Amino acid sequence: MSTRESITGVILAGGQGRRMGSVDKGLVELRGRPMVAHVIERFGPQVDELIINANQNAGRYADFGYPVFPDDIGGFAGPLAGLHAALARAQHPLVATAPCDSPFLPADLVARLHGGLAAAGAQLAVARTFDQPHPVFCLCRRDVLPHLDAFLAGGGRKIDFWYATLKIVEVRFDDEEDAFRNINTRDELDGVQQ
Numbered sequence: 102m103s104t105r106e107s108i109t110g111v112i113l114a115g116g117q118g119r120r121m122g123s124v125d126k127g128l129v130e131l132r133g134r135p136m137v138a139h140v141i142e143r144f145g146p147q148v149d150e151l152i153i154n155a156n157q158n159a160g161r162y163a164d165f166g167y168p169v170f171p172d173d174i175g176g177f178a179g180p181l182a183g184l185h186a187a188l189a190r191a192q193h194p195l196v197a198t199a200p201c202d203s204p205f206l207p208a209d210l211v212a213r214l215h216g217g218l219a220a221a222g223a224q225l226a227v228a229r230t231f232d233q234p235h236p237v238f239c240l241c242r243r244d245v246l247p248h249l250d251a252f253l254a255g256g257g258r259k260i261d262f263w264y265a266t267l268k269i270v271e272v273r274f275d276d277e278e279d280a281f282r283n284i285n286t287r288d289e290l291d292g293v294q295q
């Protein structure tokens with residue numbers, strides 16, 4: 102029987118959605134439901150605990166029935182701030198991330214990231230399709246928190262720079278490229294409404 106360490110999943114919904122006109126993207130409706138509802142449906146079954154990182158509209162996110170928490174460092178410091186807050190709250194030794202604006206994410210995202218992480222003995226596994234990395238789709242060990250804390254305290258903000266300091270493994274999802282469609286603008290939203 103195979104066993105895997107248990108996993109907390111965090112939906113990263115802490116951004117400002119400026120390219121969509123400064124809206125809270127997770128709450129924008131896609132096919133009649135908020136985008137975050139699509140992400141919950143696909144990502145939730147893949148993890149042992151689901152939590153939501155949001156910096157605005159906490160009450161509306163809480164209506165989905167999962168714990169909601171903001172960044173611990175202020176000023177919309179980017180997705181690493183959301184991961185940082187998640188690592189501090191996660192109940193499980195592994196933490197998986199998915200952004201609120203990728204409603205079609207792979208149904209086997211976490212399983213494949215976990216396979217890569219375990220095989221490589223890495224601290225963090227990150228998704229990739231062809232030449233495109235998808236840094237906000239990752240699985241990492243909760244014990245990287247002190248390392249991330251120090252990176253952020255030193256002024257670091259770029260996710261790629263932090264990844265470069267870790268033992269990481271890239272996991273290919275070339276066969277599921279469409280699943281990583283990321284909705285950043287009104288036009289992109291209109292393009293997937295049908």
Ligand SMILES: Nc1nc2c(ncn2[C@@H]2O[C@H](COP(=O)(O)OP(=O)(O)OP(=O)(O)O)[C@@H](O)[C@H]2O)c(=O)[nH]1
Binds near residue numbers: 115116126176180237
């Ligand atoms: N916690 C947290 N998450 C963020 C922050 N900025 C972006 N994110 C998340 O990072 C992921 C990728 O975000 P983007 O689409 O690049 O940024 P965004 O702020 O949502 O939108 P833009 O303002 O148009 O770039 C999404 O899951 C965002 O919710 C932040 O300051 N804090």
Ligand SMILES: [Mg+2]
Binds near residue numbers: 200202283284285
């Ligand atoms: Mg985006």
